[in-house]
Structures are given as structure tokens and as C-alpha cells.
Amino acid sequence: MSNIEIRNLTKKFDTNEGPLTVIDDITLNVDDGEFVCLLGPSGSGKSVTLNCIAGLLDATEGEIAVDGVCVHQKQPNYGYIFQQPRLMPWRTVEENLQFALRAETGRPVPNEKKRIADVLELMNLTGYEKFYMHQISGGMQNRVSIARSYIRNPDLLLMDEPFGALDEMTARKLRSELVSTWMRDRRTVVFVTHDIIEACYLADRILVYTPKPTRIASVISIDLPRPRIYGSEALHEVETRVLAACEQSLSQFTAESAQAN
Ligand SMILES: Nc1ncnc2c1ncn2[C@@H]1O[C@H](COP(=O)(O)OP(=O)(O)OP(=O)(O)O)[C@@H](O)[C@H]1O
Numbered sequence: 001m002s003n004i005e006i007r008n009l010t011k012k013f014d015t016n017e018g019p020l021t022v023i024d025d026i027t028l029n030v031d032d033g034e035f036v037c038l039l040g041p042s043g044s045g046k047s048v049t050l051n052c053i054a055g056l057l058d059a060t061e062g063e064i065a066v067d068g069v070c071v072h073q074k075q076p077n078y079g080y081i082f083q084q085p086r087l088m089p090w091r092t093v094e095e096n097l098q099f100a101l102r103a104e105t106g107r108p109v110p111n112e113k114k115r116i117a118d119v120l121e122l123m124n125l126t127g128y129e130k131f132y133m134h135q136i137s138g139g140m141q142n143r144v145s146i147a148r149s150y151i152r153n154p155d156l157l158l159m160d161e162p163f164g165a166l167d168e169m170t171a172r173k174l175r176s177e178l179v180s181t182w183m184r185d186r187r188t189v190v191f192v193t194h195d196i197i198e199a200c201y202l203a204d205r206i207l208v209y210t211p212k213p214t215r216i217a218s219v220i221s222i223d224l225p226r227p228r229i230y231g232s233e234a235l236h237e238v239e240t241r242v243l244a245a246c247e248q249s250l251s252q253f254t255a256e257s258a259q260a261n
Helices: 046-054 093-102 112-122 138-150 168-185 196-202 233-260
Strands: 004-015 018-030 035-039 061-066 078-081 156-160 188-193 205-209 216-221
Touching: 004 046, 018 046, 018 061, 018 216, 035 046, 035 196, 046 061, 046 078, 046 156, 046 188, 078 138, 093 112, 093 138, 112 138, 138 168, 168 196, 188 196, 196 233, 205 233, 216 233
Parallel strands: 035 188, 035 205, 078 156, 156 188
Antiparallel strands: 004 018, 004 061, 205 216
8 A cells, every 4th residue: 555645746848839838836745545536627637637647757847756755766667557458469367467577586485376366366367367358358357457457466566447348247346356455455546437326336536637737626436335336326416416526627727717818
């Protein structure tokens, strides 16, 4: 488990049109073992935020620390899960996981077979060790991708719309599995989505982003027991609140932009 402190993060990019401010002075904390969703419109800097937390992108201004250590002094122990599974199609399920385990040393690691068997069991993939990627479904590939992150035992999971490309029923199944796993190990999760129902189903807290230059428009805590039930009155009430926060953020942004012009 890890805690994250983001202080006055601003991220600008140099573009052909001049400097582009994507993130504009964001401050936030994520607690040990917390499940936080970043919810915002396309292009609002959700992925950029994850990359800054991972230490893959430099902050233009401000600081990010994980467990009290600046991410540029030491990269956090994170697992990064993308929308596309990004697996190696010429390797089997088992070999993809083996590759992840050996990534640092290039050599076999202790208890390799057991670690692979354990994570495959956790992801309901036992029996598929020798399958290649074209022989398993998209949802199963997503599970392998999550397994690849879990196998290195990260303290922190950074998830960038991991279920965004899946059909709704498969996505629901994988969300439910993610929640069960999270309830067992309570890893800190920062999960990017633009799906309000998904965010309400998963999160302890939702941070609603404005369009860029991005600020945090609202922070919504969800104090509902898990597993949550789609379509329940309690969840629906939270979804309505989050939708209202998103709409307010957009209309405020539109009004401010009109004033600036
Ligand atoms: N290396 C870069 N150079 C210039 N601009 C960049 C760079 N990386 C990201 N951006 C810009 O930053 C903005 C935010 O990108 P980001 O991918 O974080 O958005 P997002 O909120 O994750 O969007 P989506 O939901 O569509 O994935 C975009 O306008 C993008 O063009």
C-alpha cells in the first residue's frame, strides 16, 4: 500500500501552437489503500496525471511524493494497467507473466512457478497457461494484463480505463473481480475513467476534473458498502450527484471561457 501526495501540480507541454497547460495547480492526497477514480472529459489530463504519479513525466511545477519520497528521486513500486492489454502475442500467458517477473534481472526469480500459478488463480485463468493471446478472449487478455501487474506485487495500481474497450457485461465481471481482489489486499488504486457508473461502482472517492486547463471541480466520497449493486437506489443516488457535479463543472467552464474571450 502507498499514499500519494500531489502538491500544486501544474503540467505544461510545448507544442507547435505554444505552451499548452494541461493541469493547472492540482493538490490532492490519496490515502494508503484507498480506491480513487479520476473522472473527467477527454483530454483533461487524466492519463497525464497517472504518468506524473508514476514518475514517467516531469511536473512543470509542484511535487508528487509516494510514501513521502519524491517520484523523481525514486520511482514508486507501481503496476500500470492500460485499456489495451499490450501483451506479447508470440508468448503464452505463462511466458508473458514470466517475462514480467524477470524484467529486472533477466533471470528466473525464486518461486517463479508458484507466483505465476497464484496470480493466474487470482485472476481466474488457471488452465490457460499455455494459451497464446489470439486463443483467449479480450476480457481474458485484460485479466492477463492485470495479472502481469499483480505478479510483481505493486503497492500502487495505476489503471487507465482498463475496461474501456470491453462489452458492458465483461466489464462488469472484471470490475467485480477487481473489487473482490482489492477488498482482500487493499492496494492503493488510482483508476482513470470517463464512465460515471463505473466510477460510482468502484471508488472510495471520485475526483471530477474540469476540461483543461484542468483543476479539480469536485471531490465526492462514496460511503457505500461493497460489493455495490448496479441499479440499486443507493448507487443511483450517488450517480445522480456525480452527474450533477460533472454538469456543473462543464457549465462553469463554458461560462469562464466565454468571459475570457
Ligand atoms: N507529450 C505531449 N505533448 C503535447 N501534448 C500532450 C502530450 N501528452 C499529452 N498531451 C496533451 O495533454 C492533454 C491531456 O491528455 P491525456 O491523455 O492525459 O487526456 P485524458 O484525460 O486521459 O483523455 P482521454 O479520456 O481522451 O484518454 C491532451 O490535450 C493531450 O493532447
